[in-house]
Amino acid sequence: MKKGASLPSILWFSQRTAHALAGASAGWLLSSLSAAPLINGLLPALSASSTLLPLQPRARFGLGLQLTGLALLLLGALGQLGPSPFWPLLASALVGVGRTATLLPMQRWLLAPQRLNLAWLSRLGDAGGLVGSLLTALLYPLLRSTAPQFAAAALLLFPTLLLVSSSSWRPEQGSAPAAPVGIPGIDPRGAFQGLLFGALFALLPLWVRTISGGDCVDFGLVLAAYGLGRILSLGLPLPGWGIYAAMAVLLQATSWLPAWGSTALFVPLGALAAGSDAHLVDPLREGGSGAAEGLVRIDRSLAIGSLAGSLAMGASAQILGLANARILIVSAFLLAAVLLPRRPAARA
Secondary structure, three states: OOOOOHHHHHHHHHHHHHHHHHHHHHHHHHHHHOOOHHHHHHHHHHHHHHHHOOOOOOHHHHHHHHHHHHHHHHHHHOOOOOOOOHHHHHHHHHHHHHHHHHHHHHHHHHOOOOOOOHHHHHHHHHHHHHHHHHHHHHHHHHHOOOHHHHHHHHHHHHHHHHHHOOOOOOOOOOOOOOOOOOOOOOOHHHHHHHHHHHHHHHOHHHHHHHHOOOOHHHHHHHHHHHHHHHHOOOOOOOOHHHHHHHHHHHHHHOOOOOHHHHHHOHHHHHHHHHHHHHHHHHHHOOOOOOHHHHHHHHHHHHHHHHHHHHHHHHHHHHHHOHHHHHHHHHHHHHHHHHHOOOOOOOOO
16 A cells, blocks of 8 residues: 555545445345346346446546435335335436446546555455445344445445545546546456356345345345455466356355355355456556556446346346246356356467
């Protein structure tokens, strides 16, 4: 960590915690309003679709949209908007658009000299995801609803809102001039990775609620186990296809173990996922003024893949039944292991 990185670290960690907390809680709220897999698959798809919009990178505007979406989710959790799934879908779309508009200027500011580097940014992101998942589980018992989670997520975003609203906010310092977020191209491996994990997590809240008979605490613990695995990633010496094959075996094994055992398997699953994600960021490790743009390109690629994976899984489970969702996911990871080249592509 660089000198003077305390404030950037706190702000990025706070944002990532808020996003993880809001995303998980919105998924759980929607699963309580509709048992249709296709509708539940729409939520992560709408959140990811914001990356396709040619948005100008405006941090204050983006944070305003995120807080508006969280306010709608809070009202929905309190039962003020009725039982329609439309409102959480709309609110999640607003949060997604706001996050996309905020991402590039925020990462330019974070990666400026004397602040953060890519490795620390990644560690903070994983730590924020873990804490957000734990808060999803820990806050739910307060009211037996997701209202406390959405209120906490909004509070976690306020420090960043104060920063971007101050006169000292200079996101362009040390970076190239701002450009529309929708311009970056696609990283094929990132899109492929997003496809698999978009399919995996699209129906997880509905699965925990209806198939496993769990509640939001159980759901949050599953996500926390995955987040813990990402932090504990050991960089296992596996080729890309071997990582996906190992994840397929772990996912299938969740059907052979009791609930606590299935949850525990998400720890090695997260470790394997983190190792695969690290390959996406490796070309950016040298830094430079294009590092923030490279991260946005990867993030956009992951989101586009997640959009396709969420819709595909929602539609497939709607036709074949939610009970068959696990075998669909396992088959997708096995197919990935078969289709991936046996030799890693040469780096430029």
